[in-house]
Amino acid sequence: MLLVDIMDVYRVETTVLVRRYMNARTRRAKRIILEHARRCSVLSKIPRQEEHLGRLVNFSDIDCISNLRMDRNTFGRLCRLLVDRAGLRTGKVLGVEEQLAIFLSVLSHHQKNRIVRFNFVRSGSTVSYYVNKVLAAILSLHTVLIPKATPVTDDCNDHRWKWFKGCLGALDGTHINVLVGDADKPRYRNRKGQISTNTLAACDRNMQFVFFYPGWEGSAGDSRVLRDAVAQPDGFKVPQGCYYLCDNGYANSNGFLTPFRGVRYHLKEWGPGTAIPQNPREMFNMRHTKARNIIERAFAVLKMRWGILRSASYYPIQTQIRLIMSCFLLHNFIRREMENDPIEAELDGETMPFAQDAEFEGQEFVESVEPSAQWTQTREEIAQYMWNNR
Incomplete structure (x- = not known):
């Protein structure tokens, strides 16, 4: 009887260990899957954002003028001026070019926040933050831009x-x-x-x-x-x-x-x-x-x-x-x-x-x-x- 009880206890403990091991593997697998999905979702956004910005400022002067009211060279000079004279800097997720493009889209076509965030694949709070940031930078250039x-x-x-x-x-x-x-x-x-x-x-x-x-x-x-x-x-x-x-x-x-x-x-x-x-x-x-x-x-x-x-x-x-x-x-x-x-x-x-x-x-x-x-x-x-x- 004693030997049988020992074997029963051994089987129970073995089953518990196997279950714990399988649960740990499941949790780890889930964690890996979720991390991969998160990483892939972020990476999938970057091409869309870069593609939209590239179509605005890199494709042709006609598209740049139609959307941002200035040609590509003028846009580049304005970015340089904002960096050198107004202290505008690259943010955590947005470069200076994209910040300015968002601001000019608002001025040029009076686009609402929800439209801009959809076009640039950014959150509404990000759009609002950088609109105000670029606005302050441009106003600081009044001594330069008033002849x-x-x-x-x-x-x-x-x-x-x-x-x-x-x-x-x-x-x-x-x-x-x-x-x-x-x-x-x-x-x-x-x-x-x-x-x-x-x-x-x-x-x-x-x-x-x-x-x-x-x-x-x-x-x-x-x-x-x-x-x-x-x-x-x-x-x-x-x-x-x-x-x-x-x-x-x-x-x-x-x-x-x-x-x-x-x-x-x-x-x-x-x-x-x-x-x-x-x-x-x-x-x-x-x-x-x-x-x-x-x-x-x-x-x-x-x-x-x-x-x-x-x-x-x-x-x-x-x-x-x-x-x-x-x-x-x-x-x-x-x-x-x-x-x-x-x-x-x-x-x-x-x-x-x-x-x-x-x-x-x-x-x-x-x-x-x-x-x-x-x-x-x-x-x-x-x-x-x-x-x-x-």
């Missing part, structure tokens, strides 16, 4: 600008739709009933923005926005003796030259078949509108380039304002780096706050926007000069 405004000189040969000695460019305001809370909607509702921000901007003769000031409510008038921009300590700087061309939404005052009221002005009034100017004021208005049209053209190219400016975006209002500023800065960079701008060519085929305070160090500036008899006389003298030299 110096240079006045028209006596030896200027451009038929549009040679009449306006000392002119720095053109200035106007544009409304950009934004999304705000219900309590703020009455303040942001403009005269057309849209919820927008009134953005003041000035550009030079090359259609690069030398100043922009977004953030004012859509209900604010253009003159009010300009007065606030000039009054700010680090605001709009217009050196004495220089000026910008403006429309009649602003006062004709020192630093800001407007057309004569009650005299035909707009380009459609001076189209083919219309009468030639009959007096100095008509000639002044005709040449004024041809030169000042540069700001309207710049706004048109800006909004055609960046889809996010054509409709309200679902970001906090402060982020929306920062995105608007980044669009102005990137517009300047593209105008500077791309010799042929297809967006401007497309415009031709159709019918038609940062300030540069260090650039004028030591000079006196216009400190207020108030009409004066002296400035009115200056406008009369320019008009008479044009008439005498027609």
